[in-house]
Amino acid sequence: MPNPTAAMLVIGDEILSGRTRDANMHYLAGELTKHGIDLKEVRIVSDDAPAIVAAVRALSAAYDHLFTSGGIGPTHDDITADCIAEAFDAHLDVRADARAILQAHYDTQGLELNEARLRMARIPEGAVLIDNPVSAAPGFTLGNVHVMAGVPMIFQAMVASVMPTLTGGQPMLSQTLRVQRGEGEIAAPLRQLAETYDDLTVGCYPFQKDGVFGANIVIRGHDGARIDAAMTDLARELGQ
Amino acid sequence: MPNPTAAMLVIGDEILSGRTRDANMHYLAGELTKHGIDLKEVRIVSDDAPAIVAAVRALSAAYDHLFTSGGIGPTHDDITADCIAEAFDAHLDVRADARAILQAHYDTQGLELNEARLRMARIPEGAVLIDNPVSAAPGFTLGNVHVMAGVPMIFQAMVASVMPTLTGGQPMLSQTLRVQRGEGEIAAPLRQLAETYDDLTVGCYPFQKDGVFGANIVIRGHDGARIDAAMTDLARELGQ
Numbered sequence: 001m002p003n004p005t006a007a008m009l010v011i012g013d014e015i016l017s018g019r020t021r022d023a024n025m026h027y028l029a030g031e032l033t034k035h036g037i038d039l040k041e042v043r044i045v046s047d048d049a050p051a052i053v054a055a056v057r058a059l060s061a062a063y064d065h066l067f068t069s070g071g072i073g074p075t076h077d078d079i080t081a082d083c084i085a086e087a088f089d090a091h092l093d094v095r096a097d098a099r100a101i102l103q104a105h106y107d108t109q110g111l112e113l114n115e116a117r118l119r120m121a122r123i124p125e126g127a128v129l130i131d132n133p134v135s136a137a138p139g140f141t142l143g144n145v146h147v148m149a150g151v152p153m154i155f156q157a158m159v160a161s162v163m164p165t166l167t168g169g170q171p172m173l174s175q176t177l178r179v180q181r182g183e184g185e186i187a188a189p190l191r192q193l194a195e196t197y198d199d200l201t202v203g204c205y206p207f208q209k210d211g212v213f214g215a216n217i218v219i220r221g222h223d224g225a226r227i228d229a230a231m232t233d234l235a236r237e238l239g240q
Numbered sequence: 241m242p243n244p245t246a247a248m249l250v251i252g253d254e255i256l257s258g259r260t261r262d263a264n265m266h267y268l269a270g271e272l273t274k275h276g277i278d279l280k281e282v283r284i285v286s287d288d289a290p291a292i293v294a295a296v297r298a299l300s301a302a303y304d305h306l307f308t309s310g311g312i313g314p315t316h317d318d319i320t321a322d323c324i325a326e327a328f329d330a331h332l333d334v335r336a337d338a339r340a341i342l343q344a345h346y347d348t349q350g351l352e353l354n355e356a357r358l359r360m361a362r363i364p365e366g367a368v369l370i371d372n373p374v375s376a377a378p379g380f381t382l383g384n385v386h387v388m389a390g391v392p393m394i395f396q397a398m399v400a401s402v403m404p405t406l407t408g409g410q411p412m413l414s415q416t417l418r419v420q421r422g423e424g425e426i427a428a429p430l431r432q433l434a435e436t437y438d439d440l441t442v443g444c445y446p447f448q449k450d451g452v453f454g455a456n457i458v459i460r461g462h463d464g465a466r467i468d469a470a471m472t473d474l475a476r477e478l479g480q
Contacts, residue, residue: 013443016279017412018269019458020445025284029258039256041291042284044265047443051281074424075444076431116427135448151446172257184314187356191316203253203287204315205260206391208375218259 003038003169003222007059010044011052011070011080012150023152024069031159036169037065047071052083060087060145065166067159070150072139074116081122081140084147090124098123098138105136131161141165170222175231179238180214182206189237190217197230199223243278243409243462247299250284251292251310251320252390263392264309271399276409277305287311292323300327300385305406307399310390312379314356321362321380324387330364338363338378345376371401381405410462415471419478420454422446429477430457437470439463 008028014020025042032039040063045051052071060066071080085092098121099113106113120137123129130139130146132154139148139158148158179186183206194202200221207214219230234240248268254260265282272279280303285291292311300306311320325332338361339353346353360377363369370379370386372394379388379398388398419426423446434442440461447454459470474480 013441013460014445014458015265016269016282017414017460018266018271018273018279019414021266025255026258026261029256031258033258039258040286042256042282044282046280073444073446075427076434077441077443111422111424114424114428116431117424119427120424151448153448174257174259182351184351184354184357184360187315187359188354191356194316201253201317203317204313205254206313208391208393218254220253220257 001169003036003172004064004167005040006032006037006065006067007041007043007063008039009052009055009059009066009068010042010150011047011068012044013046013077015044016046022069024150024155027152027156028067028069028159031163033172035163035166036171037166038169038172047077047079049079049083049086052080053087056084056087056145060143064144066145067162068145068147069155072120072137072147072149074119074137078119080147081124084142084145085124088124088142088145090126090142092122092124094118094121095123098129101129101136101138130158133157133161172220173222173224173227174218174220175227176219177217177231177234177238177240178214179217179240180212181238182213183215186215186217186238189234193230193234193237196233197221197226200226200230202230241409243276243412244304244407245280246272246277246305246307247281247283247303248279249292249295249299249306249308250282250390251287251308252284253286253317255284256286264390264395267392267396268307268309268399271403273412275403275406276411277406278409278412287317287319289319289323289326292320293327296324296327296385300383304384306385307402308385308387309395312360312377312387312389314359314377318359320387321364324382324385325364328364328382328385330366330382332362332364334358334361335363338369341369341376341378370398373397373401412460413462413464413467414458414460415467417457417459417471417474417478417480418454419457419480420452421478422453423455426455426457426478429474433470433474433477436473437461437466440466440470442470
């Protein structure tokens with residue numbers, strides 16, 4: 001059986017303006033790979049409702065899971081919950097369970113659960129809350145969409161909450177061979193290898209650093225023994 | 241007149257598997273912002289021809305410019321040129337101008353322009369070459385699509401070649417106010433500010449580090465005097 005598939009939607013002007021360098025995509029990619037869920041596509045859109053709604057609809061329909069990052073805080077530019085509700089035609093309002101979590105959190109801190117903070121208790125009908133051990137305000141899962149915060153520390157904690165609830169597939173395994181030869185020299189044997197081992201993927205990633213150039217050849221697949229065999233063939237072929 | 245719009249398409253399994261952290265998106269975002277071109281959307285897809293072709297068609301139709309990164313090297317997994325040609329129904333073959341550039345480069349190095357390397361001279365009919373001062377093999381512009389290498393050093397050099405050929409708009413200006421207060425406390429005045437200055441965008445980006453928490457408030461727009469005015473109002477309102 002093939003692995004489940006996933007997409008990610010990163011929401012935020014600050015990424016597209018170059019102000020902030022996204023960290024969540026790289027983190028989620030690694031976690032999904034370990035869990036045997038294949039990340040197939042990522043999109044990054046700005047804090048623009050029609051763009052978010054369109055991307056949520058397209059990606060949740062095309063893949064088994066969609067993970068979103070960003071736009072669930074208390075300020076006016078946090079519109080992700082509204083967009084998810086709109087995409088699925090779900091009712092959105094302050095929910096008692098989410099409100100109770102926030103109330104307890106702010107009571108402990110001696111802070112008021114004001115109108116802005118209460119925005120974070122607006123959860124679409126039918127959604128399951130995602131635990132936020134860092135700052136309380138929950139994420140949520142609606143259908144196959146997992147809605148999480150953009151702040152990396154909170155995003156990572158939410159991924160840790162969600163991941164055990166998902167059925168994974170076979171973890172993707174990989175081995176890397178680093179060669180100090182140009183891609184153009186090794187392209188022919190690599191193509192041959194990819195054809196022989198068509199159940200694996202063979203990637204070639206050139207590097208050039210401090211006057212040294214070469215490539216990392218990465219063989220990926222679900223069967224460790226097959227990867228071993230391919231790597232042995234490759235090393236022999238390249239005389240390594 | 242509104243600024244020109246742009247999208248970016250990052251092509252590569254290595255990003256989606258979590259092996260490599262993309263660097264080109266953040267770089268391009270910063271360069272476009274300086275140049276007055278608004279980056280509206282980024283997509284990342286794997287080395288999969290139908291996915292690449294579909295994304296190229298969708299993004300080149302929706303925005304003024306599309307920038308692609310990755311998949312133009314000499315190995316079997318480099319299929320970007322093929323996909324661009326297919327997306328625009330353009331003929332693809334080794335082109336004399338690109339071949340001459342590669343021939344001169346490999347002659348200098350005493351290396352053979354073999355079949356694999358010659359793949360990098362395959363350029364769609366009608367495309368304009370993009371100069372590659374790092375490793376010779378050119379990128380190309382076809383219609384509104386700028387096709388560039390994935391290796392960051394080469395990508396950046398190609399961006400430097402392309403950018404002066406594009407008509408920019410008004411550079412996006414921004415000012416940031418860092419406050420050590422929770423988002424929930426400042427959300428109401430921020431919303432008010434965003435409504436008063438509806439020609440600017442007001443973003444709020446929380447941070448939490450070493451026990452200190454707060455937010456960076458970023459005001460963006462094209463008119464420096466307006467941003468000054470909004471920032472003055474904000475600082476007064478927050479008592480900073």
